[in-house]
Amino acid sequence: MKTLKDASGGLLIALTGLVFLIGARNFAVGDLRNIGPGFFPVALSVLAIAAGLLITTLDVIKKAHAQMSMDLRALACVAAAIIVYAALLERAGVLVTTVLAVFILALARRPLRPLETLLLGTGLSAFIWAAFVLGLGMPLSLFPDILQ
Secondary structure (H helix, E strand, C coil), X not given: XXXXXXXXXXXXXXXXXXXXXXXXXXXXXXXXXCECCCHHHHHHHHHHHHXXXXXXXXXXXXXXXXXXXXXXXXXXXXXXHHHHHHHHHHHHHHHHHHHHHHXXXXXCCCCCCHHHHHHHHHHHHHHHHHHHXXXXXXXXXXXXXXXX
16 A cells, blocks of 8 residues: 655645745735845745645655555654644753654654664754854753753
């Protein structure tokens, strides 16, 4: 039985683009001569929606003749990881939130490899902290607020 992994991923990309498009509706877009603060988020959101729908359409067309099923476990894990990351980032810090999100994502496939997942989550946390805190100056803490 074929699965629609790419199609469900494409729908998730399109849904994420739609959420960011809705979030950017209060920003002025401007025009090409005088770009407003909402131009870049709106452009990326529209691009994400278009790319997600294209990925979904191509996967459905490619697998149209086979019996199909959707990998709901993977889709649920990705959605849960995004929700957990958004909910915990400010309170739990980059390290704990990223490692937890990576573990949730790792549950989408079996078998779970705890050591590899922990190492990946820790390395990704270091990269995120270096890129966003050191590089861009965002006010994110590496550790939970109770440890600082």
